[in-house]
Amino acid sequence: MASxxxxxxxxxxxxxxxxxxxxxxxxxxxxxxxxxxxxxxLLTGAISRxxxxxxxxxxxxxxxxxxxxxxxxxxxxxLDRNEHLRLTLVLRVLPDRAKGFVETLALLLVAxxxxxxxxxxxxxxxxxxxxxxxxxxxxxxxxxAALPFGxxxxxxxxxxxxxxxxxxxxxxxxxxxxxxxxxxxWLASPALIHAGNVTILLFxxxxxxxxLAGGVPIAFCFGIGTVTYLAFATRVPVFVMIGRMDExxxxxxxxxxxxxxxxxxxxxxTGMGKAIVDFLAxxxxxxxxxxxxxxxxxxxxxxxxxxxxxxxxxxVAPALFPEMKRRGHRPKDMIxxxxxxxxxxxxxxxxxxxxxxGSVAGVSIAGLFTAGFVxxxxxxxxxxxxxxxxxxxxxxxxxRRASPGLIWRTLLVAAPALVLPFLIRxxxxxGMATATEVSTFxxxxxxxxxxxLYGGISRRTFYAMLVETAALTGTILMILACAVAMAWAIxxxxxxxxxxxxxxxxxxxxxxxxxVSIALFLVLGCILEGLPAIVLMAPLMYPIxxxxxxxxxxxxxxxxxxxNIGLMTPPIGIGFYLACKIGNVSPDEAIGxxxxxxxxxxxxxxxxxxxxxxxxx
Numbered sequence: 029m030a031s032x033x034x035x036x037x038x039x040x041x042x043x044x045x046x047x048x049x050x051x052x053x054x055x056x057x058x059x060x061x062x063x064x065x066x067x068x069x070l071l072t073g074a075i076s077r078x079x080x081x082x083x084x085x086x087x088x089x090x091x092x093x094x095x096x097x098x099x100x101x102x103x104x105x106x107l108d109r110n111e112h113l114r115l116t117l118v119l120r121v122l123p124d125r126a127k128g129f130v131e132t133l134a135l136l137l138v139a140x141x142x143x144x145x146x147x148x149x150x151x152x153x154x155x156x157x158x159x160x161x162x163x164x165x166x167x168x169x170x171x172x173a174a175l176p177f178g179x180x181x182x183x184x185x186x187x188x189x190x191x192x193x194x195x196x197x198x199x200x201x202x203x204x205x206x207x208x209x210x211x212x213x214w215l216a217s218p219a220l221i222h223a224g225n226v227t228i229l230l231f232x233x234x235x236x237x238x239x240l241a242g243g244v245p246i247a248f249c250f251g252i253g254t255v256t257y258l259a260f261a262t263r264v265p266v267f268v269m270i271g272r273m274d275e276x277x278x279x280x281x282x283x284x285x286x287x288x289x290x291x292x293x294x295x296x297x298t299g300m301g302k303a304i305v306d307f308l309a310x311x312x313x314x315x316x317x318x319x320x321x322x323x324x325x326x327x328x329x330x331x332x333x334x335x336x337x338x339x340x341x342x343x344v345a346p347a348l349f350p351e352m353k354r355r356g357h358r359p360k361d362m363i364x365x366x367x368x369x370x371x372x373x374x375x376x377x378x379x380x381x382x383x384x385x386g387s388v389a390g391v392s393i394a395g396l397f398t399a400g401f402v403x404x405x406x407x408x409x410x411x412x413x414x415x416x417x418x419x420x421x422x423x424x425x426x427x428r429r430a431s432p433g434l435i436w437r438t439l440l441v442a443a444p445a446l447v448l449p450f451l452i453r454x455x456x457x458x459g460m461a462t463a464t465e466v467s468t469f470x471x472x473x474x475x476x477x478x479x480x481l482y483g484g485i486s487r488r489t490f491y492a493m494l495v496e497t498a499a500l501t502g503t504i505l506m507i508l509a510c511a512v513a514m515a516w517a518i519x520x521x522x523x524x525x526x527x528x529x530x531x532x533x534x535x536x537x538x539x540x541x542x543x544v545s546i547a548l549f550l551v552l553g554c555i556l557e558g559l560p561a562i563v564l565m566a567p568l569m570y571p572i573x574x575x576x577x578x579x580x581x582x583x584x585x586x587x588x589x590x591x592n593i594g595l596m597t598p599p600i601g602i603g604f605y606l607a608c609k610i611g612n613v614s615p616d617e618a619i620g621x622x623x624x625x626x627x628x629x630x631x632x633x634x635x636x637x638x639x640x641x642x643x644x645x
Contacts (some may be wrong), residue, residue, distance in 0.1 A: 039562045051604055052108050053183075056630030057096035059101040060494035062094045063501075067468055068286055069094070074465040080097035086163040090285060097222070099153070099277050099288065099509075100178025102502025105246075107138075109188075111499050112245035117600060119243045132194030133202040134244045135186050141252045143587035144181035144259070144269065152199050152270040160501075162429060175270060210464050212262040214611035220261040225262040225521050246560050251442040251512035254517050255535075264520070269513045276563070277505045280464065281387040286501040287467035288378050291474055293493035296342065298478030300445035301330045305347040307442035308591050317419035317579060319352045323362075324369045324411055328404060329449060331373035341370050342611045349611060353533045359613045364622035365415060367607035368629055372407040375400035377453045378470075381588055383463055383561065384508065389566040391580045393463045397453060403585045404635055410632040414624060442479045515562040519567055538576040545569060553594020554601045561591055582643040588635045598628060 064273070106112050119127055153176050156168035182640050190199060232253045239249040295301050305326045312318045312325070324345045328469040345366055352362050374381060377397035386393040409473050448470060455466045478485060485493075534540040552561035565587075573583045595603040600618045608615045636642050 040338060044065055049131040052105060052551065055101055056105055056495045056498070059098055059105060059498035059502075060491060061288065062098040062101070063286055063494050063498055066091055066094050066098060067290070067471060068241040068465055070287070071468040072467060072473060088280060089161045090279065094284075096171055096274070097174040098498060099502055099505035100174045102286075102498040102500070103506040104178055104181050104185065104502065105495065106184055106499040106503045106506075107245075107379060109499055112503050114243050114245040114416065115240045116243055116294060118241045128194065129198045129201065132198040132244050133205065134239075134242050135336050136199075136202045136206060137194070137239065137242070137244055137252060138248045139183050140187035140210075141234050141248055141255060142179050142186065144255050144266065145179050146176060146183065146252075146377045148265070148267040148270050149179045152274070160248035172274070175274065200458075205615055213256065217260045221263065223261070225523065227257065227261040227589070228518065228521055228523060231261060242247040247506040247510045248508070250514045250560070251423075251502040254514045256508065257517055260275055269517075272513040273509035276509040279387040281383060281393065281462075282508070284378070284383055284462075284464040284467040284506070285380055285504055286497055287464070287471055288380055288383070289500050290493060290497045291378075291467065291471050292475045293497060294471065294478055295330070297489055297493065298474070298482040300448075300474065300478060300482055301326075301340075301344070301444040301483070302347050303438070303445050303482070304329050304637075305344055307435075307438040307446070309348070309351070310435045310438045313351070314429040317416040318416035319348060319355060319357070320365055320419060321412060323348050323352070324366055324372070326417070326480045327366075327373040328376055328408055329377040329446065331370075331404075333377070340373060340608055341366055345607075345610050353384050356622070359611065360618040360621040361418065363613045363627045365411070365605050366598045366611060367604050368411060368625040369623060370603060370607065371596045371629060371630075372404055372411055374404075374592045375407075375585065375588055376404045377401060378463065378467065380504070381458075381591075382584070384504070385562050385566065385588065386463075388508075388512070389564050389570045389639075390581065390585070391584055395581045395644065396584055397463075399585050400579045400588075401453060402642060402644065403589060406636060406642060407589070407629055407632040410628040411625060418624070441481075442480055445514055448473060448477075475577065476608045497507055507560050511560050512567075515567045517566050523568075531576075538573075538578050541572065541576055542583075544631065545573075545583070545587060546590045547639065549590035550594040550597070554590035554597055562587065579620070579640060579643070582640045586633065589629075589636060593626060593629050594635060596622070596629075600623065 039526065043577050048458070069087050069091045076082045086152075103112075115561045122130060125445060133399050153169050153172040156172035159168040160166060161168065191203075210260070210269070220230075232278075235256060236249045236253040238631060239252050240246070244252065255266055258266050305322065308325050308329075309319070309321045323344060326348070327340050330340050330344060335369060345362075349359075349362055349603075353359070372608060377400055379397075379400060382396040382400055385391060386396055452466050452470055456471075475485070531541050531544065534544060536543070549561060549565070552565065569582065569587070570583065574580070595601045596607070598604045598615065605615055606619050
């Protein structure tokens with residue numbers, strides 16, 4: 029739920045002109061309505077089943093239909109608002125003239141990819157006419173129509189943005205480059221098909237890397253690599269890719285993603301997170317390194333409500349940084365602690381990464397939530413120990429223990445918010461409800477508490493939250509769709525089997541494989557961010573881990589923690605730059621201070637990897 033700017037290496041640049049914003053208001057309204065429908069249906073189904081023992085069989089079907097339309101409309105909104113994640117590290121060093129050309133080329137590449145999928149998506153919709161849903165008895169095309177509509181609308185919007193932002197020369201040269209590359213690939217297609225799996229390096233590594241460097245959003249980088257590979261290096265019809273994309277967006281487990289995103293928006297708007305910070309500050313603020321403990325503890329607790337690193341950091345930093353500065357904390361050290369604390373807290377339920385991972389890898393969400401809480405405690409202890417060591421010279425002049433009355437008052441204010449993360453964890457981990465059902469109850473609870481105790485939410489603010497949630501949901505689901513398609517292509521080519529054979533032959537057995545996995549996901553966390561990396565690699569790595577006898581939940585904790593560390597590792601990790609932006613500190617100033625904290629996290633990661641019992645395995 030981050031706004032972002034040019035200081036970030038992997039961002040959505042919200043300042044850019046919005047070519048289609050005038051025509052997006054109806055789309056935003058429909059997407060917001062669909063989000064309300066999804067939440068309402070899930071809540072109704074959960075209440076009916078748990079309190080009245082009356083399952084409503086058609087709710088899952090209507091939710092599924094609404095969800096895919098929400099995903100496609102949200103992706104369209106995200107494209108209009110420039111909120112699709114992309115790598116801008118290379119763009120930032122280019123002169124303005126070259127940067128404008130590369131951005132125009134990137135938009136036209138997105139449009140070309142989407143246009144290549146337009147007819148297969150329409151064909152897929154027509155095929156779905158012959159499939160009827162079991163409960164509603166309606167054609168599957170009502171649901172599948174979201175794909176061609178969203179794909180065509182995004183293609184039109186990408187072209188409109190390219191025309192609005194680029195010069196005529198940039199447009200002509202970009203089209204000429206795209207046409208020339210496609211022409212060469214068409215001419216070389218027979219040779220590429222004959223070459224076999226070596227072409228994967230060209231399409232799924234080189235092409236994807238070039239698109240990433242050019243600022244093409246990550247989701248579309250995966251898509252461009254996959255569609256060109258299928259079209260020019262195989263005899264597999266591109267139509268198959270639409271089915272894989274649909275599969276990537278269709279798991280009912282993923283319904284909890286937009287609901288938890290909405291929950292994070294409510295947390296930000298109502299001040300529930302600040303109430304938790306104030307209580308912890310009154311409790312621990314008087315001891316040496318106390319404000320560091322408060323920052324880490326706040327991230328740990330608040331993460332259990334929002335499920336979002338950006339929301340966590342934006343809630344905690346403004347409330348704590350002024351007092352930390354007064355006590356002599358250097359801004360660069362505060363940023364280092366904020367960034368690594370957010371990485372620590374990302375396994376605390378409800379973690380969107382864990383929900384998506386459970387869906388993609390077929391791992392128990394309840395098991396992931398339970399293990400994630402314990403793993404986060406281990407990482408919290410490592411960071412707290414380092415913070416105490418570094419705070420040995422902290423200025424404590426004038427610092428007084430809060431009075432019992434103040435502690436009691438802040439506890440009364442924070443109590444309704446403090447209850448929520450524990451309700452979420454206990455309900456899912458205890459098997460009382462699914463993550464999706466819990467998310468809907470949590471939203472209703474947070475809305476009620478926020479309106480009654482924390483000042484309420486205006487209608488305009490609530491509508492803006494719905495639109496923001498739809499956009500972020502679309503971003504996440506488009507990444508999932510294209511990454512699943514790309515992973516399928518890699519698997520079908522036999523790379524997964526070759527990789528399994530290679531990994532199985534590593535020295536050290538499961539320990540060697542775990543070490544390679546940590547290194548791999550550290551790098552992927554730097555480059556791709558958590559969600560794309562896990563969706564792309566889970567289908568390849570989990571079967572190997574299972575063959576080596578590694579427990580799914582144990583492996584999940586290791587790879588997610590490794591990715592989170594990579595996410596905060598400069599000079600590429602997006603999380604580090606987000607923390608710098610939120611704390612208003614130059615990345616150049618903070619980059620030297622974060623390494624001890626990253627080493628503390630890495631020590632915790634090694635402990636988690638070496639001791640499966642920490643993950644409950």
